Amino acid sequence: MTDTATPPNTPHRVVIVGAGFGGLEAANSLRNADVAVTVVDQRNHHLFQPLLYQVATSTLATSEIAWPIRHLLRKYKNIKTLLGTVESVDTAARTISTADGEVIAYDTLVLATGARHAYFGHDDWEPFAPGLKTLEDATTIRRRILTAFEKAEREPDPARRAALLTFVIIGAGPTGVEIAGTIADLARDTLKGEFRVIDPATAQVILIEGGARVLGAFAPDLSAYAQRALEKLGVQVHLGNPVMKCTADGVEYAGKFVGAATIIWAAGVQASPAAKWLDVPADRAGRVVANDDLTAPGHPDIFVIGDTATVKNGDKGTVPGIAPAAKQQGIHVAKAIRARLAGDIAPKPFRYRHAGDLATIGKRAAVTDFGWIKFKGYVAWWLWGLAHIYFLIGVRNRLAVAMSWLWISVSGTRSARLITQKDAADEDHLK
Amino acid sequence: MTDTATPPNTPHRVVIVGAGFGGLEAANSLRNADVAVTVVDQRNHHLFQPLLYQVATSTLATSEIAWPIRHLLRKYKNIKTLLGTVESVDTAARTISTADGEVIAYDTLVLATGARHAYFGHDDWEPFAPGLKTLEDATTIRRRILTAFEKAEREPDPARRAALLTFVIIGAGPTGVEIAGTIADLARDTLKGEFRVIDPATAQVILIEGGARVLGAFAPDLSAYAQRALEKLGVQVHLGNPVMKCTADGVEYAGKFVGAATIIWAAGVQASPAAKWLDVPADRAGRVVANDDLTAPGHPDIFVIGDTATVKNGDKGTVPGIAPAAKQQGIHVAKAIRARLAGDIAPKPFRYRHAGDLATIGKRAAVTDFGWIKFKGYVAWWLWGLAHIYFLIGVRNRLAVAMSWLWISVSGTRSARLITQKDAADEDHLK
Incomplete structure (x- = not known):
């Protein structure tokens, strides 16, 4: 993954698209690493989605479950935050482009772009x-x-x-x-x-x-x-x-x-168009069918996590699309990047640990x-x-x-x- | 003011348009009185405007300075709340009409419709x-x-x-x-x-x-x-x-x-179109030039309060357009309505008591x-x-x-x- 034209002494550039549970955790886990991280999100805030229904039902205020991404990452000098909507990835040039026409170069790309609700063709x-x-x-x-x-x-x-x-x-x-x-x-x-x-x-x-x-x-x-x-x-x-x-x-x-x-x-949900950006296979919900180590097929320098990807969970089907899974994936990706930079380039398969399921009724x-x-x-x-x-x-x-x-x-x-x-x-x- | 066609044994109908400081205070002060109060507002919430700038500057959440009007008045069984935008007043028929086509009859009308910012012709x-x-x-x-x-x-x-x-x-x-x-x-x-x-x-x-x-x-x-x-x-x-x-x-x-x-x-502010609804004289900011007792000129059954009206403050110019003044006017109107129903129909001039001015800098x-x-x-x-x-x-x-x-x-x-x-x-x- 180092055949790119990074000048010597420039730190390895990690671009994380999306600051949901997976992307934010990846950024947090790369704090103070010898990498230059850019977090791009189309919103200025990280959202605690599990409690979003309480905003919808008048229980909580919006600001009780959302935090400025920039504020959450302010202390990590190797991380910068950008407000922008990513529209495409040029995997050959190793750049992403935003709706504002900005082009950002990466050495490693983490796509944590989430999902929207889906109407199954309706x-x-x-x-x-x-x-x-x-x-x-x-x-x-x-x-x-x-x-x-x-x-x-x-x-x-x-x-x-x-x-x-x-x-x-x-x-x-x-x-x-x-x-x-x-x-x-x-x-x-x-x-x-x-x-x-x-x-x-x-x-x-x-x-x-x-x-x-x-x-x-x-x-x-x-x-x-x-x-x-x-x-x-x-x-x-x-x-x-x-x-x-x-x-x-x-x-x-x-x-x-x-x-x-x-x-x-x-x-139901429909993944963001990340699979289309990369032109790689997706499942019915639009999620990239990821390799065991969370890289996108054919792109060892691109990781796909959270609702952007579907990945096998050993013999128990696929990893569920929930916050703890996305966070574990974010940590896994950060570890893999640190390992690679230390010279250990062997793929590390992601192992999901299911902590539990919770739901409240009234x-x-x-x-x-x-x-x-x-x-x-x-x-x-x-x-x-x-x-x-x-x-x-x-x-x-x-x-x-x-x-x-x-x-x-x-x-x-x-x-x-x-x-x-x-x-x-x-x-x-x-x- | 009682030449209207109210059937006997029907309580006197007070309609309050607007649940800002003035309208809400008028409603509160009519609680448990022998009148049937209807509060109509185009919003479902009363807003504490003096702290609105703190929402605009990221300090407070919207729900910290706004309350459902219906909730604030829930305990007063003689008061009902309606969400609706008033568009006109028929002073002859003694009715108001909303944008949804609803027509609401009143015996006494309180217009507390507030103001919007004004651009002085720009x-x-x-x-x-x-x-x-x-x-x-x-x-x-x-x-x-x-x-x-x-x-x-x-x-x-x-x-x-x-x-x-x-x-x-x-x-x-x-x-x-x-x-x-x-x-x-x-x-x-x-x-x-x-x-x-x-x-x-x-x-x-x-x-x-x-x-x-x-x-x-x-x-x-x-x-x-x-x-x-x-x-x-x-x-x-x-x-x-x-x-x-x-x-x-x-x-x-x-x-x-x-x-x-x-x-x-x-x-700057521009009053709501209440003066146009009533076809009465207004000042440059569109405020009804009210009588001393806060009634609209020529309409003893219609009170105008808060930013809807301008009223003389003894020999000290006019009453300022601030929350405490609107609240005092709301209380004054409620007292006047109670007095009239008790047979005391002499106009009661409103006396403004200025409690003070406050402003914060950072x-x-x-x-x-x-x-x-x-x-x-x-x-x-x-x-x-x-x-x-x-x-x-x-x-x-x-x-x-x-x-x-x-x-x-x-x-x-x-x-x-x-x-x-x-x-x-x-x-x-x-x-």
Whole structure:
């Protein structure tokens, strides 16, 4: 990997594209190494996606789960941060290009560009069923949920009012389950007594999953528990039938149409176009089919990590697309780069260690599966909360999030119930 | 005022348009009265505007200074809240109409519709010099400030880079002074050490005021102190010349052009169109010229308060357009309505009690003028902070804001440095 034209005495240039869990961890693990690292991201902030649904459901403020990337990396003088949108990679010249026309040279490239939600060929559903990947997605969903209640309060037509009070969540993975549980809490608890015409507790929350159970990645008994916990919160769980259609008026599934003003998409992701940039094989979700050592096929100087890549997990299928996996990959790549620079160029296969699965259902229940031990109910909820606070960055955010949760737990009050950034598309949608 | 067609035994209907300081206080003061109150606002939240500049400068999160109106009024069963944009008043039929076509009947109407920033006939400046009145304004300004530093970091052209690092604030009232001081703090302190190419401390912060001194409403010695404090923070204060032009590239004033990518408008306000709805006389800023008892001329059943109205302040000019004045007016109107219903229909002139003026300059200095006693410096800063925390709503927000301030004071870290809701206009503007 050193046939490049780097002048002598110039440190090895590592470019990391994307500062999500994988990219940020790779950068952190290269701190003070004898490499010049450039981190490029189209956002100025790293986002703690596992709690994004809490922004979407009015629990947390955006700034409680996002930090300026530049600030996180400020102390490492060998690392610089650039705000920019990468549009292509020239693997022959070893450069990347941004939308602003900037060209950045690399010796080693780390692509940690993440994924967006995917509609499986139905991109026209997106305006009606927004997904949840960015802070803007979260404020859009928050705005739609809160606006639906406001519109219901002044809607004289009963059918239209019922549709405004119907919330459909598509996909019952952790995000879908967590959103459904929290909307149910919001309707039954937070909004109690605040309306004069409607009773928010009559809101219908419908969770639709094409597969056979909720939380398909978890152990079956935890799935069963989670479903019971959701139903106890008043969530209607529909399994085994995929959604056939999303419109401005509702969803079609299992041969019927349900009127709903608010639809939230939590059903699938599509990787960033990294595979296209490199012209290498991708799986159905657009992820680069990576080598065992996380390099891209035919490109030993390019690593692909997190949601950008799919990689074998020994004999247990593929590594899951979750934050801990991306972080482990980031560390692995940093180690490989350090080893190579020390002269050890033998490929190091990545070994994934699965720490566990966690999901919460409303504000009292959760399921946690650590493989060797499983928890459900209140104990699991505490484990879930402690784990998430532990993995947040910075003392201040830990305190702030803990305080927000404590406040909801004690008072039922959600502090971030703001309808902001109203846009024409919404107006059109929720009229 | 009771010649209307209200059926017997129907409570007197009070409609309050706008839930800013004045409208919310009027509603609060009518709690449990024998009136049916409807509060209509185009936003779902009440906003604590005195701290809005802290959202614009990355100090506070949006949810720390805004609360759902519905939530604030939930306990008062005689009050209902509606999200809606009022577009007209039919004073003969005693109804208001919303953009959604809703028609709401009133017996007494309270217009507390506030103001927007005004460009004195230069509305074409708005895209280049956004003002600060709403949460969206604040996130727009925050995005522009932070984006300017990011773009400067990767700008090779020195002149263009200098313009990206120049921040012009137009208008040196409390908001302008507070924004200028906080941007100076941000550049010199918060961003220190985070960039590799630029030195954020070299940023120029220019405060332009057409009048003879900063904080024109304060005592002259406090103005002089505030100017020195600003200059100590590195703010360039230019007095006595109005801005002649704002463009995408900078501002023209005092016969010269200064290149600046970020311009913030803090120079003037324009009242909502309430005077047009009522077809009554307005002053130059569009405020209804109200009677002594805060009714609109010729409309004893319509009160106009806060920035919607201008009213004489005895022999001391007019009542200032500040939060405490609006709140006092809200209370006055509620008392007048209660008195009228009790049979006392004599007009009650509004008497304004000026509690004082406060403004902060950066994170160490402030000026407070209570008339009988004045403070400047650190003591004033503490008074300012305590007063603002006291007037925030809810224990949780007081704690959260106090924690954010403590954190900045101790660590210099601003928690809300997020570039969000990027839109086409910005891209165009900051390219």
